[in-house]
Amino acid sequence: MTVVIESVTLEDFKSYADRTTIELGDGVTAIVGENGSGKSTVQEAIGFALFDTHPFDNQDRLVRDGENSGHVEVTFRVVETGEVYTVRRWAGRYKFDVLDANGDALGLDTGSAIKEWVAEKIGVDDADDLSEVWERSVGVPQTNFLADFTQSEKERVDTFDPLFDIERYREAYKSLSGLQSEFDEEISEKSEEVSELRGELNDLPAVESEVEGLEDELREYEADIATIEHRVAVLQSNRAALEEVESALDEKRSELESLEETKIPAAEQQLEQAEETLEDAEAAVETLSNVEDEYEAHREAESERERLEEEIEERDELVGERDEIQGEIDRKRAEAEQKKEDVETATKAEQRLEELESDVEEYRELEEEVSDLEDDVERIAAIDEEISQHEAEISDLGDEISDLEDEIEAAEAQRDEAEELDTLREEQRELSVERESLENEVEELEAQNEELNDIDVGDASDVPCPTCDRPITAEHRDSVMEENTARIEEIESSEFPEIDARLDELSGEIDDAEAAADAVSEIPGYESEIADLEEEIASIESTIEELRSERSDLEARTEDLPEKQRRLEELDGVKEEYTRAKTRYEDNKSAESELECIQDRIEKLETEVAELDEEIASYGDLDSELEAVKETLAETREGYETYLAKEDEAKKRDERAEAVEEARSELESLQSRAEDVRDEINELDSEFDEERLGALESDIDAFETEKDRLSGKRETVEENLSGKQSKLDDLYEKQSEKEALEAEITELERDKRFAGWSRNTLQQGAADLRELITTEIGHRANEVFQQLRGNPTETLVWDKTYNLRVRVKGQDKPFDSLSGGEKMAAALAVRLAILERLASVGMAFLDEPTANLDTEKKQNLVNQLESLEGLGQLTVVSHDRTFEAMTERAVVLEKDETDEVTRVVSQ
Numbered sequence: 001m002t003v004v005i006e007s008v009t010l011e012d013f014k015s016y017a018d019r020t021t022i023e024l025g026d027g028v029t030a031i032v033g034e035n036g037s038g039k040s041t042v043q044e045a046i047g048f049a050l051f052d053t054h055p056f057d058n059q060d061r062l063v064r065d066g067e068n069s070g071h072v073e074v075t076f077r078v079v080e081t082g083e084v085y086t087v088r089r090w091a092g093r094y095k096f097d098v099l100d101a102n103g104d105a106l107g108l109d110t111g112s113a114i115k116e117w118v119a120e121k122i123g124v125d126d127a128d129d130l131s132e133v134w135e136r137s138v139g140v141p142q143t144n145f146l147a148d149f150t151q152s153e154k155e156r157v158d159t160f161d162p163l164f165d166i167e168r169y170r171e172a173y174k175s176l177s178g179l180q181s182e183f184d185e186e187i188s189e190k191s192e193e194v195s196e197l198r199g200e201l202n203d204l205p206a207v208e209s210e211v212e213g214l215e216d217e218l219r220e221y222e223a224d225i226a227t228i229e230h231r232v233a234v235l236q237s238n239r240a241a242l243e244e245v246e247s248a249l250d251e252k253r254s255e256l257e258s259l260e261e262t263k264i265p266a267a268e269q270q271l272e273q274a275e276e277t278l279e280d281a282e283a284a285v286e287t288l289s290n291v292e293d294e295y296e297a298h299r300e301a302e303s304e305r306e307r308l309e310e311e312i313e314e315r316d317e318l319v320g321e322r323d324e325i326q327g328e329i330d331r332k333r334a335e336a337e338q339k340k341e342d343v344e345t346a347t348k349a350e351q352r353l354e355e356l357e358s359d360v361e362e363y364r365e366l367e368e369e370v371s372d373l374e375d376d377v378e379r380i381a382a383i384d385e386e387i388s389q390h391e392a393e394i395s396d397l398g399d400e401i402s403d404l405e406d407e408i409e410a411a412e413a414q415r416d417e418a419e420e421l422d423t424l425r426e427e428q429r430e431l432s433v434e435r436e437s438l439e440n441e442v443e444e445l446e447a448q449n450e451e452l453n454d455i456d457v458g459d460a461s462d463v464p465c466p467t468c469d470r471p472i473t474a475e476h477r478d479s480v481m482e483e484n485t486a487r488i489e490e491i492e493s494s495e496f497p498e499i500d501a502r503l504d505e506l507s508g509e510i511d512d513a514e515a516a517a518d519a520v521s522e523i524p525g526y527e528s529e530i531a532d533l534e535e536e537i538a539s540i541e542s543t544i545e546e547l548r549s550e551r552s553d554l555e556a557r558t559e560d561l562p563e564k565q566r567r568l569e570e571l572d573g574v575k576e577e578y579t580r581a582k583t584r585y586e587d588n589k590s591a592e593s594e595l596e597c598i599q600d601r602i603e604k605l606e607t608e609v610a611e612l613d614e615e616i617a618s619y620g621d622l623d624s625e626l627e628a629v630k631e632t633l634a635e636t637r638e639g640y641e642t643y644l645a646k647e648d649e650a651k652k653r654d655e656r657a658e659a660v661e662e663a664r665s666e667l668e669s670l671q672s673r674a675e676d677v678r679d680e681i682n683e684l685d686s687e688f689d690e691e692r693l694g695a696l697e698s699d700i701d702a703f704e705t706e707k708d709r710l711s712g713k714r715e716t717v718e719e720n721l722s723g724k725q726s727k728l729d730d731l732y733e734k735q736s737e738k739e740a741l742e743a744e745i746t747e748l749e750r751d752k753r754f755a756g757w758s759r760n761t762l763q764q765g766a767a768d769l770r771e772l773i774t775t776e777i778g779h780r781a782n783e784v785f786q787q788l789r790g791n792p793t794e795t796l797v798w799d800k801t802y803n804l805r806v807r808v809k810g811q812d813k814p815f816d817s818l819s820g821g822e823k824m825a826a827a828l829a830v831r832l833a834i835l836e837r838l839a840s841v842g843m844a845f846l847d848e849p850t851a852n853l854d855t856e857k858k859q860n861l862v863n864q865l866e867s868l869e870g871l872g873q874l875t876v877v878s879h880d881r882t883f884e885a886m887t888e889r890a891v892v893l894e895k896d897e898t899d900e901v902t903r904v905v906s907q
Contacts, residue, residue: 001078001079001080001120001121001122001123002078002079002080002123002842002872003076003077003078003079003121003122003123003842003843004024004025004026004076004077004079004842004843004872004873005024005046005074005075005076005843005873006023006024006025006075006076006077006084007021007022007023007024007073007074007075008021008022008024008042008045008046008072008073008074008075009021009022009072009073009074009075010022010041010042010045010070010071010072011070011071012063012064012067012069012070012071013041013045013062013063013064013070013071013072013091014038014041014044014062014063014064014070014902015037015038015041015064015895015900015901015902016038016041016064016070016901016902017064017899017901018901020902020903020904021904022042022891022904022907023889023891023907024873024875024889024891025873025889026872026873027872027873027874027887027888027889028862028874028875028876028887028888028889029873029874029875029876029887029888029889029890029891030875030876030878030887030889030890030891031875031876031877031878031890031891031893032878032879032880032881032890032891032892032893033879033892033893033894033895033905034879034894034895035422035426035879036422036425036426036895037879037893037894037895037902038893038895038902039847039877039878039879039893040142040847040877041902042875042877043139043845043847043875043877044062045072045074046072046074046139046845047134047135047139048062048072048089048091049072049073049074049087049088049089050074050076050087050118050122050130050134051130051131051133051134051138051139052115052130052131053130053131053134053135055141059091059092060091060092062091062092063091063092065900067092068092068093069090069091069092069093070090070091070092071088071089071090071091071095072088072089072091073086073087073088074086074087076121078121079842079872083100083101084100084101085098085099085100085101085106085121086098086099087114087118094111096111096114097114098114098117098118112127115127115130118130122841122842122843123841123842124841132162132163133163133841136148136159136160136162136163137163137831137834137835137841137844138835138841138843138844138845139844139845139847140831140846140847141847142847142848143433143436145827145831145847145848145849146437146823146824146827147436147437147440148160148827149802149804149815149823149826149827149830150437150440150441150444150815150816151440151443152443152444152447153447153801153802153803156801156802156803157770157801157802159802160802161766161770163834164769164770164773166766166769166770166773183748183749183752184752186748187745187748187749187752190741190744190745190748191745193737193741194738194741194742194745197734197735197737197738197741198738200731200734201731201734201735201738203731204728204731204735207724207727207728207731208728210724211721211724211725211728214717214720214721214724215721217717218714218717218718218721221710221713221714221717222714224710225707225710225711225714228703228706228707228710229707231703232700232703232704232707235696235699235700235703236700238696239693239696239697239700242688242689242692242693242696243693245684245687245688246688246693248684249681249684249685249688252677252680252681252684253681255677256674256677256678256681259670259673259674259677260674263670264667264670264671264674267663267666267667267670268667270663270666270667271660271663271664271667274656274659274660274662274663275660277652277656277659278653278656278657278659278660280649281649281650281652281653281656282653284646284647284649284650284653285650285653287642287646287650288643288646288647288650291639291640291642291643292643293639294636294638294639294640294643295636295639295640295643297632297636298632298633298636298637298639298640299640301629301632301633301636302633304629305626305629305630305633308622308625308626308629309626311619311622312619312622312623312626314619315616315619315622318612318615318616319616321612322609322612322613322616325605325608325609325612326609328605329602329605329606329609332598332601332602332605333602335598336595336598336599336602339591339592339594339595339598340595342588342591343588343591343592343595345584345588345591346584346585346587346588346589346591346592348584349581349582349584349585349588350585350589352577352581353578353581353582353585356574356577356578356581357578359571359574359578360574360575360578362571363568363571363574363575364575366564366567366568366571367568369564370561370564370565370568373557373558373561373564374561376554376557376558377554377558377561379550379554380551380554380555380558383547383548383550383551383554384551386547387544387547387548390540390543390544390547391544393540394537394540394541397533397536397537397540398537400529400533401530401533401534404526404529404530404533405530407522407526408523408526408527410519411519411520411522411523411526412520412523414515414516414519414520415516415520417512417513417516418513418516418517418519418520420509420513421510421513421514421516421517422897424506424509424510424513425510427502427506428503428506428507428510431499431502431503431506432503434499435496435499435500435503437816438491438495438496438499440816441487441491441816442488442491442492444814444816445484445485445487445488446484446488448480448481448484449481449484449485452472452477452480452481453481455472455477521898521899521900524898767800770800771800773837774798774799774800774802775800776837777798777830777833777834777837778796778797778798778799778830778833780833780836780837781796781798781829781830781832781833782795782796782797782829784828784829784832784833785806785825785826785829787860787863788825788828788829788857788860788861789822789825789857789860790856790857790860793808793809794806794807794808795807795808796826796829796830797812798830803815804826804827804830806818806822806826821854821857824849824850825857828846828849828861831846832844842872842873843872843873843874843875844873844874844875845874845875845876845877846874846875846876846877847877848877848878848879849861849876849878850876850878850880858880862887889907890906890907891904891906891907892904892905892906892907893905
């Protein structure tokens with residue numbers, strides 16, 4: 001799967017403050033700008049987000065100074081499917097997620113899950129290899145671009161083997177180193193166990209014979225017991241048949257006894273009771289017929305009484321209603337008298353209000369004016385205090401401005417020193433790279449001397465020189481070693497001290513320049529603060545003028561305040577008297593209309609009383625009629641109550657006649673069943689033989705006794721057999737254990753032979769694979785090198801130890817002895833060839849690959865980048881603006897030295 005990075009967005013990430021988006025895409029893109037403008041930060045951001053790596057010990061160093069966290073967003077497109085995703089990662093706090101094209105999160109819960117997802121998308125098999133792929137291939141840091149080829153042989157192998165998975169062969173070879181002795185030790189232990197088991201298995205045949213004899217004896221006992229059990233079963237079947245007859249006979253005798261002694265007597269008694277209750281019901285019917293006339297007369301009188309009582313209740317309610325209305329009339333007449341007094345009070349209060357109206361109006365106006373003027377006097381005092389406070393503030397602000405001007409003057413004096421900071425840092429970086437290169441050169445020369453010293457040669461030898469591949473002689477070896485030693489002494493005695501001394505000087509100068517730069521960076525802030533303070537002073541002065549104007553107006557308005565206060569005192573008390581009169585008027589002004597309403601109500605109520613008196617008279621003499629009805633009720637009460645007492649009994653006559661018939665039928669049925677049971681008992685008596693049952697039980701007991709005796713002997717045999725069988729099973733288990741151990745020994749001996757063969761194969765395989773890969777990549781790297789250099793007579797050689805050199809006319813030039821342009825071209829050629837071979841990732845980033853290359857070789861480099869197979873996206877980071885016009889796409893960056901912020905100039 002191949003991806004193309006569409007864009008990179010940075011915010012609060014190193015020199016990127018505001019949210020800044022860098023557009024990338026297919027083909028070759030150049031990111032150009034001056035040194036320190038933030039070009040490499042774009043590459044570091046991609047490594048941080050997609051490949052889980054950055055060049056610092058702590059990711060907090062990725063966060064812009066003064067911020068708590070920063071973040072990166074890398075948007076890429078999957079070429080095969082067209083899907084677009086954005087990986088977002090924060091530095092300074094743990095936050096990591098992936099969004100789809102719609103901005104929805106994919107739901108990857110952990111950082112490990114996100115790394116595995118990214119590895120799958122960009123074509124890396126193992127998420128743990130992401131950082132290795134970036135640092136050694138896709139995004140090699142500028143400091144390692146050349147340094148990887150100046151290392152010792154061991155360091156070069158450690159650097160490049162993991163890139164081609166050769167490291168796995170070496171690790172596997174090491175892991176197999178101790179297996180031979182482990183196999184021997186395990187085989188010896190298992191052989192001892194087999195020997196012990198063979199001794200224990202000598203008793204196996206005798207135990208097998210004993211078990212077989214006991215099993216035969218057990219089978220004989222089980223056969224005898226089975227015969228007895230069959231005979232007992234037959235006898236028990238016969239006994240069960242007789243016991244069944246005996247049980248049926250007992251059951252029938254119990255049934256007959258129940259019929260004769262319980263059920264039939266109970267049925268007879270029930271019939272007698274039913275006949276008695278029938279006679280009672282017939283007597284009740286006759287009594288009802290005798291008192292029926294009195295019963296009906298009593299019911300009619302009862303109904304008439306209820307009617308009269310209801311009418312009397314209605315009449316009494318009307319009387320009560322009339323009395324209640326009469327009471328209300330009396331209360332209304334008393335209320336009317338009070339209202340007449342209230343009307344007189346309201347009239348007098350209204351007259352007094354008219355007399356006080358003008359004085360009260362004058363008092364209210366004066367009271368409001370005096371209150372406002374007194375507030376103005378208080379405001380004048382407050383204004384005087386505010387003006388004093390504002391004048392003190394202006395004095396304090398003037399002092400602050402003076403202090404800030406002193407700070408600006410001191411910072412301006414350091415500006416020239418601050419402007420040297422970038423130059424000093426660049427010189428420091430170049431010297432550090434130069435010193436690291438010299439250290440690698442010393443290490444390589446010392447390794448060459450050690451290798452040369454180990455070669456034993458006479459005047460001539462066929463052994464090739466490790467530095468030039470020519471046949472070596474003692475003279476040549478001594479000459480090369482002397483040259484190497486002289487070069488080492490020159491570096492250590494002259495070049496190292498000179499570089500170290502200058503680095504020490506630079507460290508102090510950079511510290512001073514950084515302090516000066518910090519001071520200069522504060523100047524805009526000071527100037528801004530002064531402008532703010534001056535603006536604040538102007539605002540305060542304007543406020544003071546407004547206050548003084550307001551004070552002048554207030555003084556003019558308060559001149560006649562004493563005269564108004566005197567007149568207000570003269571009118572004191574008028575307002576309270578007016579309020580009292582008004583209260584009396586308001587409380588009584590409605591009395592006249594209320595009096596009219598009361599009088600109207602009295603007339604209406606008197607009309608209602610007259611109507612109720614007329615309706616009460618219409619009821620007549622209800623009390624006399626009720627007394628006559630009560631006499632009738634008393635005369636008929638005895639006959640009425642007798643009728644009620646016998647009514648229920650008379651209604652049951654037909655029901656009780658049916659009960660008599662049912663009781664008689666039940667008695668006859670039980671008597672018939674008793675005759676049938678007697679016949680069944682006679683029949684069962686003839687079938688039962690008690691002597692035969694006793695004989696069967698005696699025979700069964702005898703057979704059970706014999707069975708118990710045989711079972712006891714069988715149990716003894718079973719116990720003996722169980723013990724022998726347990727011993728036999730144990731021996732069988734040991735026999736299986738012995739066979740398993742013998743099989744394991746055979747397997748271990750085979751594994752031992754295979755481990756030895758595997759270890760030898762892995763050792764040779766690593767060397768063969770390294771030689772194959774360096775040959776293949778070295779061939780392609782030579783083609784790229786010759787095209788970059790434009791010189792087909794120069795041959796680039798990358799051998800199986802990852803040693804890089806240039807061969808010119810049969811003579812080899814070591815990497816360290818090449819010029820700056822030759823080193824860069826050689827390193828570029830190998831890096832590009834490696835990228836082409838590892839094209840599964842489909843992208844690459846080159847940091848400052850144009851160093852020491854002239855214009856022609858830069859154009860050759862661009863042509864090579866565009867023709868690399870399998871790499872759909874290449875990004876070149878360079879400070880060289882001439883490189884901008886040679887690529888398909890260019891992004892130009894610059895950093896504002898005032899605020900140390902990187903911005904996009906064009907893209």
